[in-house]
Amino acid sequence: MSAPTLTRPRGATGAGRLPVRMRLQRRTLTGGLLGLLAWLVVLLFFFPVLWMALTGFKQEPDAATTPPRFVFHPTMAQYQSALSKAGPFLTHSAIITIASTALVLALALPAAYALSIAPVRKWRDALFFFISTKMLPVAGAIIPLYVIARSLHLLDTLPVLIILYTSLNLPIAVWMLRSFLLEVPVAILEAAHVDGASFFRQLRSVVLPLITPGMAATALICFIFAWNEFFLAVNLTTTNAATVPVYLVGFQSGEGQFWAHLCAGATLACLPVLIAGWAAQDKLVRGLTMGAVK
């Protein structure tokens, strides 16, 4: 027992004493199993999205069946008819999200500059004021918003959602852009200053090119939130400015049995944001945490 044997039988004792080759084998085996598990879990999470897109390609009789049909003759008919029905909603959503995102950037970039590169005295207070507005629930403001919009005849118009989505996204954009501006090396700004570049010149030819990727990521995040917004859209618009989520409300009960059409419509509603999100993937976490996590 206690006598140290130089030739220990292979694999007879615990994992710690296994010969290197077997230990490696075991490690690659667990590694492989964990990799497989990762794939299984991720596919499980992705499945509803895939199923939605697939069902959109079915004929109606193939959509609601037991057992579900995984093999079928794909058709574009549902997507075509959904596109023609969702057309006005998609247009409204596009106008509202693009306009509000542009407005957000126009307001947020100077503000982020005044909170990072050339900070005002109470920059910390200002920064936390912005973020605190993001944390207050929209439900707490919806009634006055509705009353004000009604008395200004803004109900069911594009401007009301443009303004409100701007205010929803502004804090995120200020924080996010600030986190990008902080990464602009001080030395470059100082050099430009010493070279006598004016303030606007500094901004245009030094700062802007450096944070263009950051601005693009910020714009995509704002786009995602504005496009998917439901509560304000449902309560403040009906037809003239109704956005894509309002279009989907139409499927809530009435058209429930036409699953292929429903799924085609739902897929169309999700597609722009899925593309934007996949494109902004590496900056997504930064936007979701307002720049706190990179």
Next chain:
Amino acid sequence: MAVIAEGAGPAAALARARSRQRNRIRRLPLLPALLFTIVVTQIPFVLTIYYSLQSYNFNYPLLRHFAGLHNYTLIFSDAIFRTALVNTVVLTLVPVLASLLLGLGIALLLDRKVFGRGLLRTLIVSPFLVMPAAAALVWKFTLLDAEFGLLNWVLRPFGVHHTDWVNNHSKETIITVLTWQWTPFMVLILLAGLQSQPGDVLEAARVDGAGPWQIFRRMTLPHLRQYMELGIVLGAIYVVQAFDAIFMITSGGPGQQTTNVPYYLFEAAFRAFDIGRASAMGVVVVAATIIIATFALRTISGLFSEQGMEGRL
């Protein structure tokens, strides 16, 4: 730029004036965003408080009058409102914690060298990007339907037949959909946390003979703590407002089983047109959120000071 000597009376005053002027100029770019935010977000909240003190129904505008705290006594003696409060807590805490745990597991799996990791990361963010209203429809019909839903078909070998998930397990349904939606959010935050671990320290621990479990308990978890806190508070702030899934899937029902405060407020305001009562609920929601938000701000400012994000120039 002239350098001004300290102390001398007029010169010091001049310096102060200059610094004030400089601050004024620096404030200019901030003002548009600040004013916009104050006007659009603060005034409505003040008005909500104002309306909450009135007896005001859209259907009877002539009967509008000051009512003091009457609306508050109304909502707190309202059994449905209390149910809605409890539902809000359950429908926030359970999805946030469940998605945090699932997110932790998935983040750990994806932090390893896995075949096709980039693709996996792209796929896992999708539930979060999908429009919640669209996801709600897909779950409600194609997955959870009693007759043709995929889940009942999958569970058939286990003796499940024609279960009407949405109506008979409404809370679980909403919790599942919210958890599905928010898990990717947690994955992203925790993955960023895992990848910010100093590799050399982990390697040193490994060389010193620490096992994987020890490394996870003693090093990874403490390091992840603040990321988990951030995930919880940010997740809670959004999930507490959950409306889309409830509106689309259960409409708060059956009965009031899935009525949370935002949904009840919506019903009071836009079904019953009781502006005063709905506003009082709004004030309660805001008060409750301020409590969560205080924790949120503390967490964020913790991360914030740690990264040493100081102002410059």
